[in-house]
Amino acid sequence: MRPLKALYIVQGEGRGHMTQALALANMMARAGHHVCSAIVSHGGDSEIPTYFEDSLGAPVTYVPSGRFIIDPKTRSLHWSRTLIYNAFYSNRFRPSFAAIQQQVEQHEPDVIVNFYEPLGGFYNVLYRPRPPMVAVAHQFMFLHPRYLFPAGYQVQKCSVLFFTRLTGLGAKRRLALSLFDAPPLPDKKLVVMPPLLRDELFNLPADLSEPYYLIYLYHHSLSQDLVAWHKRHPEVRLHCFWNNPAAKETTHFSDTLTFHRLHGQRFLAMLARCAGIVTTSGFESMAEAMYLAKPLMLNPLHQHFEQHCNAEDGTRAGAAVQASDFDLSRLITFTKQYKYDATRFRAWVQRAEKMFVREIESVTSQYN
Numbered sequence: 001m002r003p004l005k006a007l008y009i010v011q012g013e014g015r016g017h018m019t020q021a022l023a024l025a026n027m028m029a030r031a032g033h034h035v036c037s038a039i040v041s042h043g044g045d046s047e048i049p050t051y052f053e054d055s056l057g058a059p060v061t062y063v064p065s066g067r068f069i070i071d072p073k074t075r076s077l078h079w080s081r082t083l084i085y086n087a088f089y090s091n092r093f094r095p096s097f098a099a100i101q102q103q104v105e106q107h108e109p110d111v112i113v114n115f116y117e118p119l120g121g122f123y124n125v126l127y128r129p130r131p132p133m134v135a136v137a138h139q140f141m142f143l144h145p146r147y148l149f150p151a152g153y154q155v156q157k158c159s160v161l162f163f164t165r166l167t168g169l170g171a172k173r174r175l176a177l178s179l180f181d182a183p184p185l186p187d188k189k190l191v192v193m194p195p196l197l198r199d200e201l202f203n204l205p206a207d208l209s210e211p212y213y214l215i216y217l218y219h220h221s222l223s224q225d226l227v228a229w230h231k232r233h234p235e236v237r238l239h240c241f242w243n244n245p246a247a248k249e250t251t252h253f254s255d256t257l258t259f260h261r262l263h264g265q266r267f268l269a270m271l272a273r274c275a276g277i278v279t280t281s282g283f284e285s286m287a288e289a290m291y292l293a294k295p296l297m298l299n300p301l302h303q304h305f306e307q308h309c310n311a312e313d314g315t316r317a318g319a320a321v322q323a324s325d326f327d328l329s330r331l332i333t334f335t336k337q338y339k340y341d342a343t344r345f346r347a348w349v350q351r352a353e354k355m356f357v358r359e360i361e362s363v364t365s366q367y368n
Contacts, residue, residue: 001361004028007109007131008038008058009100009120011065011167015262016284017115018052020136020177020196024113024356025056031357034058036107039100041065041117051264061103063096065119097123104129111364114167121169128170132367134360135168138195138283139306140176143188150312156305173363175356179287179313181348191359194352195287200265204272204292212237213328214274216267216285218301220244223259225326230257236328239274241267276335278328281307286314291349293342296320297331317345 006028011017018040025035035058042062053060100123104112109131114120116137124133141147142161149157168174174190182192213236217223220242230238230253237256244259251259260266271277271288276295279285281304289296298320300307314320319342321334 001032001365004033004110004361004364005036005107006033006360007103007107007112008035008056008115009112009117009123010038010040010115011117012040012042012062013065016282017117017137019198019264019284021113021115022052022055023196023198023352024136025058026199027353027356028360030353031361033357033360036109037061037103039063039096039103039117039119041096041119055264061099063099063119064092065096065117093119097126101127101129104131110368111360113360114171116164116167118163118166121167121171124170132172132363133170134173134175134363135171136175136177136193136196137164137167138177138310139164140168140174140190141178141182141192142309143174143190144176144178144182144185144192146182148312148316150308153305153308156303160305172367173359175359177283179290179317179345179348191355193355193359194349195284196352196356197284197288197291197349198264198268200268201288201291204268206272206292208273209275210273212239212274213276213278213331214238214267214270215240215278216280216282217242218280218282220247222280222326227253227257229326229328230254233328236332238328239270276331278326278331280304281310281314283310286310286320287349290314290317290319290340290342290345293340295331295335295338295340297323297328297334299323299326 008021010021038056038058038060040060040062096119112131112133114133114135142164175193176190177195178192184191215226215238223242226240234256239258241260241262243262247261249261253259272292277289278297278299281298281300296314296319298311298314300311311322315322319340321330323330
């Protein structure tokens, strides 16, 4: 097959979608294809990490998009404020559509790959571009009948399903990242795929464990709870990665608690050596820890339905324990009882490259 050019549209809120985009770019490069350009959205106060642009090897254009509002008191996702805010400022998204169209006209890609950015879905409907769009996200697994949702959260469930369908508007293929295999759904143009994990993960040494615990924080305000636990247990060594734009590259809170600015390679290196990890149930962080067989404590954001779903998946697999706070004593206890066997999951992840290249080539051939 001739080399393909792909244009990426990536949601910049959080870090998981950028991680997926980099992993897929490397897979495509090994198959002789390349990313010609990327559109990355920004909506909150989080800065886009430099490692994304440095690693992608393609020009990146940053555009405004919606943002998620975090309640500063409860540190939970505030759905009503999120919806009101984005509806009020919707006019500012028009230049974003123009920026996407400009990149399509300039680079003439063979395929557009949308990593869970609603701008991509709306653009697909409004502009009806010539190249087909492939939508990639683990949230598309929510549309599969094999997926088991946590009990309750009916309002949040409806909201997430609505948002997920928006991001996949007009897509010729919806690639649902999943911790387990399941049959494709041709009527929904949905194919279940392994997680998209970074190449660096597969080069890390296995079976390392040093006496410290690793923490990833979705929002730097969550550090308040972590610091409170640390003051009660100063003997436990902790390394925490956060998205605090006002912080230094490394902040030594104490002899046993260190905060780090987000850095992909540094995080992975420390993940490979840690005794266990605490995360707010982000899909990629969880999948990476499961691949490395690291005990997990999943602390989903309050009212963040997607993270509660991820936490249920990890717990059901026997790879994690859930918590509603930052009481790391639960992780320490779970680490001593940890029996998760990562063999089957690693085999599933290793199928990713062949499957993703096949699906993108198939869509491009079919619709061009």
